[in-house]
Amino acid sequence: MKIKQPTLLVDVEKVRQNIRKMKQKADISGVVFRPHFKTHQSKRVGELFREAGVDKITVSSVSMAMEFAGNGWNDITIAFPLNWREWEEINDLAKRVKLNVLVESAFVAEILARKATAPLGVFIKIDTGYHRTGILPDHYLEIESVFSVLETSSLLSFKGFLTHAGHTYHARSQDEIMEIKEQAAGSLQKLKARYEARFPDLILSYGDTPSCSIADDCSAFDEIRPGNFVYYDVMQYHLGACRLDEVAVAAACPVVALHPDRSEMVIYGGAVHLSKEFIAADKGFRLYGYVAKPDEHFRWQKPIAGAYVSDLSQEHGIIRLPEKSLKSFRPGDWVAIFPVHSCLTANLLKNNTVFV
Amino acid sequence: MKIKQPTLLVDVEKVRQNIRKMKQKADISGVVFRPHFKTHQSKRVGELFREAGVDKITVSSVSMAMEFAGNGWNDITIAFPLNWREWEEINDLAKRVKLNVLVESAFVAEILARKATAPLGVFIKIDTGYHRTGILPDHYLEIESVFSVLETSSLLSFKGFLTHAGHTYHARSQDEIMEIKEQAAGSLQKLKARYEARFPDLILSYGDTPSCSIADDCSAFDEIRPGNFVYYDVMQYHLGACRLDEVAVAAACPVVALHPDRSEMVIYGGAVHLSKEFIAADKGFRLYGYVAKPDEHFRWQKPIAGAYVSDLSQEHGIIRLPEKSLKSFRPGDWVAIFPVHSCLTANLLKNNTVFV
Numbered sequence: 001m002k003i004k005q006p007t008l009l010v011d012v013e014k015v016r017q018n019i020r021k022m023k024q025k026a027d028i029s030g031v032v033f034r035p036h037f038k039t040h041q042s043k044r045v046g047e048l049f050r051e052a053g054v055d056k057i058t059v060s061s062v063s064m065a066m067e068f069a070g071n072g073w074n075d076i077t078i079a080f081p082l083n084w085r086e087w088e089e090i091n092d093l094a095k096r097v098k099l100n101v102l103v104e105s106a107f108v109a110e111i112l113a114r115k116a117t118a119p120l121g122v123f124i125k126i127d128t129g130y131h132r133t134g135i136l137p138d139h140y141l142e143i144e145s146v147f148s149v150l151e152t153s154s155l156l157s158f159k160g161f162l163t164h165a166g167h168t169y170h171a172r173s174q175d176e177i178m179e180i181k182e183q184a185a186g187s188l189q190k191l192k193a194r195y196e197a198r199f200p201d202l203i204l205s206y207g208d209t210p211s212c213s214i215a216d217d218c219s220a221f222d223e224i225r226p227g228n229f230v231y232y233d234v235m236q237y238h239l240g241a242c243r244l245d246e247v248a249v250a251a252a253c254p255v256v257a258l259h260p261d262r263s264e265m266v267i268y269g270g271a272v273h274l275s276k277e278f279i280a281a282d283k284g285f286r287l288y289g290y291v292a293k294p295d296e297h298f299r300w301q302k303p304i305a306g307a308y309v310s311d312l313s314q315e316h317g318i319i320r321l322p323e324k325s326l327k328s329f330r331p332g333d334w335v336a337i338f339p340v341h342s343c344l345t346a347n348l349l350k351n352n353t354v355f356v
Numbered sequence: 357m358k359i360k361q362p363t364l365l366v367d368v369e370k371v372r373q374n375i376r377k378m379k380q381k382a383d384i385s386g387v388v389f390r391p392h393f394k395t396h397q398s399k400r401v402g403e404l405f406r407e408a409g410v411d412k413i414t415v416s417s418v419s420m421a422m423e424f425a426g427n428g429w430n431d432i433t434i435a436f437p438l439n440w441r442e443w444e445e446i447n448d449l450a451k452r453v454k455l456n457v458l459v460e461s462a463f464v465a466e467i468l469a470r471k472a473t474a475p476l477g478v479f480i481k482i483d484t485g486y487h488r489t490g491i492l493p494d495h496y497l498e499i500e501s502v503f504s505v506l507e508t509s510s511l512l513s514f515k516g517f518l519t520h521a522g523h524t525y526h527a528r529s530q531d532e533i534m535e536i537k538e539q540a541a542g543s544l545q546k547l548k549a550r551y552e553a554r555f556p557d558l559i560l561s562y563g564d565t566p567s568c569s570i571a572d573d574c575s576a577f578d579e580i581r582p583g584n585f586v587y588y589d590v591m592q593y594h595l596g597a598c599r600l601d602e603v604a605v606a607a608a609c610p611v612v613a614l615h616p617d618r619s620e621m622v623i624y625g626g627a628v629h630l631s632k633e634f635i636a637a638d639k640g641f642r643l644y645g646y647v648a649k650p651d652e653h654f655r656w657q658k659p660i661a662g663a664y665v666s667d668l669s670q671e672h673g674i675i676r677l678p679e680k681s682l683k684s685f686r687p688g689d690w691v692a693i694f695p696v697h698s699c700l701t702a703n704l705l706k707n708n709t710v711f712v
Contacts, residue, residue, distance in 0.1 A: 004439075060671045082612065082687075083361075104613055105613065132622070132667075268436070315436055331438075332467065
């Protein structure tokens, strides 16, 4: 193998460890583990999950559900507000696999009730504080109006309440992340208490890698759906959700130019390879990735102290690094970039991925 | 046609107009027009350029050069610091088409001299103030050390000086953009004066859409290489480089949820469709795109006043919009998003593009 272009390196052993650890946590907590597959979108990584005993998955689009159904996955939740423009594809999928969808209004539930031609599980999306999507947990009338619609259809069955506490990504400490999880658990438990007489099997489904990684126990829920943990990234490291040696992917990028006068080097690896996701700090400082030297097995070492990706154009990446480190590079070398947001980097490098 | 997923709509008539206008400017200025194809990366758009009489192109990677060589383009400049890890592909290409590459150090020129097996045109990249790549215009020794290496090879021929004034993207006014262009022209002209006795055919090649769009005249150069102008976008509009009705692409995205309580709606259209490029303003305000209603021909109207994409997750987009506009939408409608950076959006939606 030769690194010619920006290439996603996936460290299979680290992926296995990340999966094993989260699976154990789910097992010990006595909850269903339904990992989100949007991070990797990879048949091969899917097989590593299957090896670990996983048989239920989460995806974020109908196309992803179709892709994984094609790879033999037959219990899939599409954790995205129902896009009923794809109702034909949804019906087709629901005939082949056990499919759950998400609604957050009676309006959409009604369309679903009219269009469905195969059995569908339906989760109601609850907004436990992220304020991106979902019904607020104390808006009982809205929730019950969805129940009423679902009852009119023999094909739709209410499965439970689903939330994604995405505001953990804005938290400033591990304690704050745990508080967010506790609040979400409280809101969902209250809904369960209110409705479990009517729906004895209702499921509380909870997402997000930061809280599932930091928490020792997830037993307040019935199901967890973290996704990013399979690879982790610089953002998760900054949140305290992983160690740097747990980051299981890096973008291998050729070095194409050196600029010692301004402590910079230029790599072939830009916004179309890494994505423009960054971590911000004061005075306009932006970090688009850490930088490491590779070893002879196409794995990577610890990040180089003081080195980071400081800017990205379409195909160019700019790395700032200490003079001493810069001196050890030549155009034609390659470096391993720890991505800021592995979901986006893996998506961009989907067709240029190597398992090491 | 039905919009089911995020889809790039390309308005062919607007593309034709944008090409015609820039081609005319090049013709009137008496300069070669070698448009950058990284923005569209599309065979079909390439044909629209060919219709307008274009036969020389710029790309930013060896892969793109290979793709367009496959579509019959046979005069290609790879305007990216030479990635000599791809020397086999470069030699292969150089056997088939007239190929120019970019170097910015004697070190890389030497490798090229050793590896080249077919004739190659070589531009020296000059840094006229953007400080991303290139040799500073008064670093004559560095420039001449590249000449010395090129003279050792019968396959390499020096073509001229190439610059990309990317700092126009940070300019705060049209006047500032014109000043940047004048400075670049001055630096390049000085180099020409210094070396044209030795290289009578040397070419001054200049890039960037903002200055080529705003300038009436480009005759200070021998060749221009703008790329983004073919589609334009919100960023170019903010820079004063285009009118909004010249933006030739929009991302069609299904509406999946409404949240009138916070003046928001949610679309299927996230970072993996639009890219995370944004325009920043005070107090953490970020704009990821303008929002327009579509017409029945899959074209789009003016942006809705006060509406903008305010946040993006992997697949979700959040639109903030005035109450009155929000009332006119239902889940299942679709909207047209004017991208902030069309190069990145077009790259992400490459496999889901429709010409209208």
